Amino acid sequence: MEQKQIVLTGDRPTGPLHLGHYVGSLANRLELEKKYKQYVMIADVQALTDNFEHPEKIRRNVLEVGLDYLAVGLDPDKTTFFIQSMIPQIAELTMFYLNLVTVSRLERNPTVKTEIKDRNFERSLPAGFLMYPVSQAADITIVKGTLVPVGEDQLPMIEQTNEIVRSFNRIYKTDVLHEAKALISNVPRLPGTDGTKMSKSAGNAISLGDSLDDISKKVMSMYTDPDHVRVEDPGKVEGNVVFTYLDVFDSNKQEVAQLKAEYQKGGLGDVKLKRRLIDILDAFIAPIRERREQLAKDPNYVMNVLLDGTKKTLHVAEQTMYDVRRAMLLDYK
């Protein structure tokens, strides 16, 4: 087995994982675990940066996110899971990295900029939120990750990580840190039901544990073409979320092409299309939902998977810090 370290960062346990997470990075992780040494982190510390006043929510969701990972089929014998807050070396490394990054560089990070706007932080922006890309650099480098499967919104984080790695190696005249490459999926940005990026906080997400009833309601409310009023009117396919989903999840490409042609010509109603999508999404989610329900009966098993992986990660993190401290002349004994 090639000794490439794959790391996943992100995935803040502030709510259940959704279809955007699945197509943006989970699908790749399911493949990568077969070939590489893979780490998957549950970002509870990162979740605190915008949820510090809701610790019980994060505590609850660590288990929920763990359930999601196992339900989609990640194998704990192949993938090492860890809980961010239980690896104190990440916090230590973040502290060292903070000297290598300017505040203005963090303020220019496009993902952070958008998230600050979405959350209406304005003058009350927590310092921890502004610097979370630095802690993300520590998440990746603490296990010397070299390949990171992500959606496209995470590209600025990988760029920031590599800038820090280069500065560190240059300043401390070392090569202990390695640059990471982003692995972008073929669906780098899945829209939510309203057409904007699917995200927990936007309330437009279809979760991996959703019931048929949840899926039906959400698909029925999906954004289509506002000018397509009557069935016989010609409709737009571009920007129509239902078609975006059919492109991603419907394996019958020929029928989808026919439906698009019919829709553009006029004579195909939204409801018929949405019914088709409901069936397809339910067929996709049902096996995940069922495994999730089974696993949920044994929460101790799920927590033990996370804790066992965390124990293994601690050893790797200690080794990295040994190398880092030596490079920084902080190796007093």
Ligand code: ATP
């Ligand atoms: P959310 O963005 O829903 O609040 P989060 O902040 O916990 O979730 P992120 O770090 O944004 O999680 O996402 C985890 C991974 O999933 C990242 O690689 C991210 O790019 C990917 N991802 C999240 N949403 C989408 C999406 N709508 N389309 C494609 N990839 C996505």
Ligand code: MG
């Ligand atoms: Mg996000």
